Amino acid sequence: MTWMAWTLPTAVFFAAIASALLVLIALELKRPTLTSRGWLPMATTRGDRFFISLLGAAFIHLLWLGLTPWSVLYASGLALVWLVVIMAKG
Amino acid sequence: MAQDKAQDNRAWLGVLPVMLIVAFSGVIPLMTVVNYSVQDILDFNTRFFVGFEWYRETLTDPRFIDAFLRQLGFSAAVLAIEIPLGIVIARGMPTQGLRASLLLVLLATPLLIPWNVVGTIWQIYARSDIGLLGVTLNEMGFAFNYTAEPLHAWLTLLAMDIWHWTSLVALLVFAGLTSVPAACYQAAELDGASKWQVFRHVELPRLKGVLVIAVLLRLMDSFMIYTEPFVLTGGGPGNTTTFLSQYLATMAVGQFDLGPAAAFSVIYFLFILLFSWLFYTSVMRSEEDS
Amino acid sequence: MNRRSRLSRWVLAAYCVYLILPLYWLLTLALRSNADIAGVFQLVPSNPTLANFAEILSNPVWYEGFVNSLSYVLLNTLISVFAALPAAYVFSRYRFLGDRQLFFWLLTNRMAPPAVFLLPFFQLYSSIGLFDTPLAVALAHCLFTVPLSVWILEGFMSGVPTEIDDMARIDGHSFWFFFTRIFLPINRGAIGVTVFFCFMFSWVELLLARTLTGSEAKPIVVVMTRTVSASGMDWGVLAAAGIFTVLPGILVVWFVRQHLVKGFALGRV
Numbered sequence: 057m058t059w060m061a062w063t064l065p066t067a068v069f070f071a072a073i074a075s076a077l078l079v080l081i082a083l084e085l086k087r088p089t090l091t092s093r094g095w096l097p098m099a100t101t102r103g104d105r106f107f108i109s110l111l112g113a114a115f116i117h118l119l120w121l122g123l124t125p126w127s128v129l130y131a132s133g134l135a136l137v138w139l140v141v142i143m144a145k146g
Numbered sequence: 147m148a149q150d151k152a153q154d155n156r157a158w159l160g161v162l163p164v165m166l167i168v169a170f171s172g173v174i175p176l177m178t179v180v181n182y183s184v185q186d187i188l189d190f191n192t193r194f195f196v197g198f199e200w201y202r203e204t205l206t207d208p209r210f211i212d213a214f215l216r217q218l219g220f221s222a223a224v225l226a227i228e229i230p231l232g233i234v235i236a237r238g239m240p241t242q243g244l245r246a247s248l249l250l251v252l253l254a255t256p257l258l259i260p261w262n263v264v265g266t267i268w269q270i271y272a273r274s275d276i277g278l279l280g281v282t283l284n285e286m287g288f289a290f291n292y293t294a295e296p297l298h299a300w301l302t303l304l305a306m307d308i309w310h311w312t313s314l315v316a317l318l319v320f321a322g323l324t325s326v327p328a329a330c331y332q333a334a335e336l337d338g339a340s341k342w343q344v345f346r347h348v349e350l351p352r353l354k355g356v357l358v359i360a361v362l363l364r365l366m367d368s369f370m371i372y373t374e375p376f377v378l379t380g381g382g383p384g385n386t387t388t389f390l391s392q393y394l395a396t397m398a399v400g401q402f403d404l405g406p407a408a409a410f411s412v413i414y415f416l417f418i419l420l421f422s423w424l425f426y427t428s429v430m431r432s433e434e435d436s
Numbered sequence: 437m438n439r440r441s442r443l444s445r446w447v448l449a450a451y452c453v454y455l456i457l458p459l460y461w462l463l464t465l466a467l468r469s470n471a472d473i474a475g476v477f478q479l480v481p482s483n484p485t486l487a488n489f490a491e492i493l494s495n496p497v498w499y500e501g502f503v504n505s506l507s508y509v510l511l512n513t514l515i516s517v518f519a520a521l522p523a524a525y526v527f528s529r530y531r532f533l534g535d536r537q538l539f540f541w542l543l544t545n546r547m548a549p550p551a552v553f554l555l556p557f558f559q560l561y562s563s564i565g566l567f568d569t570p571l572a573v574a575l576a577h578c579l580f581t582v583p584l585s586v587w588i589l590e591g592f593m594s595g596v597p598t599e600i601d602d603m604a605r606i607d608g609h610s611f612w613f614f615f616t617r618i619f620l621p622i623n624r625g626a627i628g629v630t631v632f633f634c635f636m637f638s639w640v641e642l643l644l645a646r647t648l649t650g651s652e653a654k655p656i657v658v659v660m661t662r663t664v665s666a667s668g669m670d671w672g673v674l675a676a677a678g679i680f681t682v683l684p685g686i687l688v689v690w691f692v693r694q695h696l697v698k699g700f701a702l703g704r705v
Contacts, residue, residue: 059560059563066184160522164519170575176553249452254689313455320700411552415548426540426543
């Protein structure tokens, strides 16, 4: 496994995504979602919103890194806000 | 996927083999790329965590930005030419008989040629010393030389891509046209509609689904083009035809810069993920409509 | 139906000429010797020769390249179709937890640029000792051929009415009997199209095939990028090799042409 070059931060990152998926699966089994309309231009399920918010968060980071010289932590904060907003209202 | 299907979670057994294969060849490599992208790797025992440094470096690297803009320009040009041309060609296709079959095979042929052979074919076709096109253009008085002139290299690449992929658009549109009921044409004819009006109001609305698919497929495939320019121009003259995949391949296996190449890969993949999501959403929506 | 306007017929005819000319040129170069190609410019070869084709069939570098390519392409096609058949069936017949998400995830792999996976594939296959074997290339190509197969097969299978499944159950057939004796024969056209596309996508790919092989399993597409002999590029032999790689595709497409149109109509190619 040395060739995979694991580090603690990336391991935590993937563990977080994996556990988020597990939570989503558990929620889906307990309370299946129907598609619903929110701010986004189409009807989405909980899983769709999760994907959209993750992808959006990634692009927020990329934009921040490419356009500003400041610490990436601000971008992470912004992404967190985006994540919460989309999950709740999207 | 239709909506009236039985709910059964045992269906997971059926997708298990596919899951395992794609996890092995898709997920493990992707996690590895992310791991590499946050480290400075001298060898696998000597490596340092650098956070988002490689991402910042890649995103502000002028060569990356140039390759990205070239890529966007190329994809835009490809779409702007191939989509309208494909529609016109599809509307000229006969629907029955031996001629239709032969045309179908002829149109499908370029799609089935190995991509490096497409490059080779155009290389020996466009070269100014031995190529039919190159020699003819030079005889006619144009000093055509795609290995030295960036503009000529671009035009040759575009001509090659049109040769290679317009058929895909044409075949998709042709298949879409077969779903237009004959009654619609008769009604339009009774109303005395012109050819343009028939296209605009009868055919185009029914082609929306296949056209979205055609645009997105061409966008994604042209966005990861590698083999044909690699064979035809090698990215030159200079770097003028170096697109994203080629730049990445040079970094990854040419210079073996693990960290920067990995950060590049992740950024590249995120764009593809965005395009795929748009593609999937529109395909599923068009299937639900029909 | 009178939808074929004069303009579009002319464009079609012009495009056909545009398609054929480079192919014609490939054929004429393949029929000429290297000195002839470099010496004079001819529209029609004046003294055609089959020497270039003979060179490919007799030189081990060339025909071993073909054998190597064919072995990983066949392996890849077998793995892809057998893995994709059950998956496509359940996708077309059942709703299950995460089905749409899974389907999307498969699709992203079809769309992913091979260049992105270059680094980890090289490390992965080196570390498990598969580097420079046909199996490594076959497995690497599964990244896009497996999702492609599921995608194509699911499109075709969704069009098969579910009444057939119910009827087989009422007649008392086992699921295995139904699947292999009734369902698969109905879908043989779809399987043909799938095999064809797996074959082609694996056959045409260069980047991964080049990176994952050394001298032992070098595929034909790599041999073709290195045809520089002592006297410069060997154009005639290169063109002949090109002809050899184009022919199988043309033959196969003739047999599956009707199914191909349906595949395109489903938007699943």
